[in-house]
Amino acid sequence: MYKLKLFIIGIFITGLIVAITSGPIEIEIALYFKVFFVYLFFTTLYSHLKTVVKTGNVNIDYSISYGLSFVLFTGPLGLFLFEIVNRFYVYFYRKKTGTADEDEFLHTFYNIGGPGLLHSLGYFIFYGLYPYVEEIPFGYWGLLIAIVALTDFLSSILLLTIFHISGSINTGQDAWDFIKGRSILDTMKKAVSNGLLFIFLLEQQWEILIALFILNYLVSRSAVLQSRSIQHKIERDRFEQMAYTDFLTKVHNRTYMNKVMNELNESEEHIGIIVTDIDTFKRINDAYNHTVGDSVIQHFATTLKNFLKDEDYLFRSGGEEFTIILRNRGYQECRQLVEQLQKSIQDTPAVSEFKSRQITISYTASFGLYFYQSNLETNIKHAYIHADDLLYKAKNQGKNQVSSKNGIIDLPLSARYAAAIEKMEI
Incomplete structure (x- = not known):
């Protein structure tokens, strides 16, 4: 100084x-x-x-x-x-x-x-x-x-x-x-x-x-x-x-999911909603520890994100549960993507560290896909509930499964006819 x-x-x-x-x-x-x-x-x-x-x-x-x-x-x-x-x-x-x-x-x-x-x-x-x-x-x-x-x-x-x-x-x-x-x-x-x-x-x-x-x-x-x-x-x-980012996985959190759902609710888009979570995740935490469990969740999020386009959304909606919103795709394209995700998770183990040594952890995930068009007869949050029910169905079928439903086909004929009339040029 x-x-x-x-x-x-x-x-x-x-x-x-x-x-x-x-x-x-x-x-x-x-x-x-x-x-x-x-x-x-x-x-x-x-x-x-x-x-x-x-x-x-x-x-x-x-x-x-x-x-x-x-x-x-x-x-x-x-x-x-x-x-x-x-x-x-x-x-x-x-x-x-x-x-x-x-x-x-x-x-x-x-x-x-x-x-x-x-x-x-x-x-x-x-x-x-x-x-x-x-x-x-x-x-x-x-x-x-x-x-x-x-x-x-x-x-x-x-x-x-x-x-x-x-x-x-x-x-x-x-x-x-x-x-x-x-x-x-x-x-x-x-x-x-x-x-x-x-x-x-x-x-x-x-x-x-x-x-x-x-x-x-x-x-x-x-x-x-x-x-x-x-x-x-x-x-x-x-x-x-x-405020909108999950601290562990760096993907969007549930708060942002609610915001996006409100924005898409009247978009008249074809939307595929996927709800997925890791099968028997508690087994991983019990066999190792929560740090290893976090590594598996991070690997799960990264794998899911790698298959998505910029216009799609990925949210961490629960502990090991994630929600995906697919946009500008047909039902078959959404179904094929979910099957690719399920296979990639099954074939790509997570890498973590346990007791000062590197370990690999194989795991699987189940998926529920609901495809629909917004602003018809189904609110987007109801569509999310359908996807969650389909996830539950995949779990009951033995886990590591994909359960899906095309909500547009299942609409009453009057609703589909009304939607077609709205898109016609008079």
Whole structure:
């Protein structure tokens, strides 16, 4: 911590020395204060946008910096005085709102000295090279982009040094990832914004200057709000996925099954509902333990899932019981798929670990399939009950069996006729 304090204070003192030795403020004091308060108003707005990202023990502000245009117009001393007021406003605001980190006061000195020093470097480069590029088309803008790119790179080096001293970054890959994280678009945006602001300052175009500040603020605010909205959606989707996912098998749970059933109930689709469970599962738990039993359930779920299409659904509807909803298939296709599932389960044992050795466990499963068309005479939950009854029938027939029924064929003639009439074009 001592090295970190020494390094940051060293940057601050160096920036202060450069500011003082570079000469007095280069514009009239009345004009300076006018520029000062306009810039202060709009730059402090960014402290309320929460564009701060915490990396390790340090807060990094990724909002746009207007320091280059300020230093080009007022000189290094004018910028340094501005940064003192601006950064201490941010410090006191964060302390008041409880958003300051533990070393906020120390970081404030870096946030004054670092930008002050780097923008002063940009000031000397600009006035040293501008006479040579003044007559070149777009020479002004090219020079500004080069200066912003250089100062951004040097800023990254200073920050990486701070992170290394504080222990936040310890590998070359972490350092490289941080440097790559700098956006070229942000560099361009900063160069163009500062270039326009400097031109408007020179021409005293206050209305256009303020309009540019407002535009940048609105764009930044919109981006922040959009980012928050996306983050909230990601969090909502994550929580919803957790609420609808079985923790053991990672397939959908019974809660999600009820939701899907309600959605499909009036879809008029041909649907095959399969209810299946592992035969004599209690025997596996009794012979081994529940951990081995869980491995068998996981193997069962994976095997079932491997035979399904993306539009199908697989749910863990009980302990070792699973429910499958097949869509956009005919009855015979559903029946063939169930027979394939039954055979695959029979021929593919599960692998687990018991008493520090690997074991294979052969098991079988029984299946009940009910095929029907939704929104006719059978509610989807009634169809599920039919499939469950068919599973019970398969168990009674000796287990490792498939019991199925085509509910469309069994509909009364009047219901089938009505369904056909509804599909006819008149």
